[in-house]
Amino acid sequence: MKRISLTQYLVEQQREHGHIPGQLRLLIEVVARACKRIAIAVNKGALGEVLGSAGSENVQGEVQKKLDIISNEVLIETNEWGGHLAAMASEEMDSIHVVPNRYPQGEYLLLFDPLDGSSNIDVNVSIGTIFSVLRKVGHTRGVSEEDFHQPGKHQAAAGYCVYGPQTMLVLTVGDGVAMFTLDRETGSWVLTQDGVQIPEDTKEFAINMSNMRHWAPPVKQYIDECLQGRDGPRGKDFNMRWVASMVADVHRILTRGGIFMYPWDQREPDKPGKLRLMYEANPMAFIVEQAGGMATNGRERILDIQPEKLHQRVSVVLGSKNEVKRVTDLHLAAGPAA
Numbered sequence: 001m002k003r004i005s006l007t008q009y010l011v012e013q014q015r016e017h018g019h020i021p022g023q024l025r026l027l028i029e030v031v032a033r034a035c036k037r038i039a040i041a042v043n044k045g046a047l048g049e050v051l052g053s054a055g056s057e058n059v060q061g062e063v064q065k066k067l068d069i070i071s072n073e074v075l076i077e078t079n080e081w082g083g084h085l086a087a088m089a090s091e092e093m094d095s096i097h098v099v100p101n102r103y104p105q106g107e108y109l110l111l112f113d114p115l116d117g118s119s120n121i122d123v124n125v126s127i128g129t130i131f132s133v134l135r136k137v138g139h140t141r142g143v144s145e146e147d148f149h150q151p152g153k154h155q156a157a158a159g160y161c162v163y164g165p166q167t168m169l170v171l172t173v174g175d176g177v178a179m180f181t182l183d184r185e186t187g188s189w190v191l192t193q194d195g196v197q198i199p200e201d202t203k204e205f206a207i208n209m210s211n212m213r214h215w216a217p218p219v220k221q222y223i224d225e226c227l228q229g230r231d232g233p234r235g236k237d238f239n240m241r242w243v244a245s246m247v248a249d250v251h252r253i254l255t256r257g258g259i260f261m262y263p264w265d266q267r268e269p270d271k272p273g274k275l276r277l278m279y280e281a282n283p284m285a286f287i288v289e290q291a292g293g294m295a296t297n298g299r300e301r302i303l304d305i306q307p308e309k310l311h312q313r314v315s316v317v318l319g320s321k322n323e324v325k326r327v328t329d330l331h332l333a334a335g336p337a338a
């Protein structure tokens with residue numbers, strides 16, 4: 001098999017399509033390098049003393065794990081000096097991190113969920129890193145949080161790394177989705193799948209069923225019809241999977257299809273959902289769309305949502321096109337309140 005490295009892939013994309021500027025290519029390579037360092041820490045587990053809680057809370061009031069903090073630091077440290085970024089934002093930081101004056105300033109903004117699936121860290125189940133890249137628009141000096149408030153359709157690149165039985169990097173620069181597997185012996189990312197396509201139909205759904213009694217009627221109806229299997233209106237049996245690491249659930253969907261949902265629920269009616277728009281939903285929605293799937297908040301395309309806050313939350317329905325469409329149609333038919 002001819003081995004194509006991440007560098008080679010990006011250079012070829014640049015040559016063929018001309019839409020990956022040098023700074024963006026560098027940025028992606030640096031993020032991939034940071035993910036490699038995080039993978040090494042994840043791999044060491046208890047031997048590296050990286051498991052367990054850090055005893056602090058993030059801006060959303062969630063208890064931080066040691067790996068949440070380590071991964072955040074690795075991403076900042078590897079990215080801030082390269083000259084490709086103006087600023088970064090993270091799930092684990094209250095506000096944006098502007099690249100210090102001692103380093104050259106770049107034109108991109110990087111957002112990340114440094115460690116996704118925190119509840120799975122200590123139980124040796126797949127976790128990951130999610131990232132989104134925006135271009136700093138406008139030519140004003142300096143950078144502010146408002147510069148980040150761009151809808152997901154403006155992302156220049158997005159990706160995630162999954163730390164599972166294999167460490168994989170999944171990437172889109174707006175021209176399809178490519179998957180790379182980390183060769184631990186050589187330390188390089190090797191292209192293992194290009195032109196990833198999500199099947200349009202599926203018999204597999206992913207949702208945290210323990211929240212069922214709190215869901216809105218359209219979500220209840222959709223899942224109820226799936227559960228009725230071949231005796232119900234769908235006329236086929238469904239299977240369920242829920243890893244509780246979005247990266248792992250989305251990775252399965254990219255590989256063999258499926259629908260993923262983390263919907264609004266009535267426990268906290270003012271909160272649109274659990275997942276964060278800018279560094280979880282947007283990058284995943286970009287990847288899913290680039291692989292032929294669909295991603296909505298139940299009503300509108302996630303990539304069209306105009307963000308108002310860095311840590312804004314959103315309801316998420318993504319994956320195989322025909323199923324996401326079905327859930328979205330049920331919401332639209334139910335009217336504005338549901």
Ligand SMILES: O=P(O)(O)OC[C@H]1O[C@](O)(COP(=O)(O)O)[C@@H](O)[C@@H]1O
Nearest residue numbers: 113115116117118119208244245246
């Ligand atoms: O524990 P729950 O409610 O099933 O939530 C699981 C979801 O929460 C998350 O773990 C949130 O991500 P973080 O670990 O980055 O906070 C998602 O990855 C996952 O889909």
Ligand SMILES: [Mg+2]
Nearest residue numbers: 113116117280
């Ligand atoms: Mg997350």
Ligand SMILES: [Mg+2]
Nearest residue numbers: 091113115116
């Ligand atoms: Mg996280």
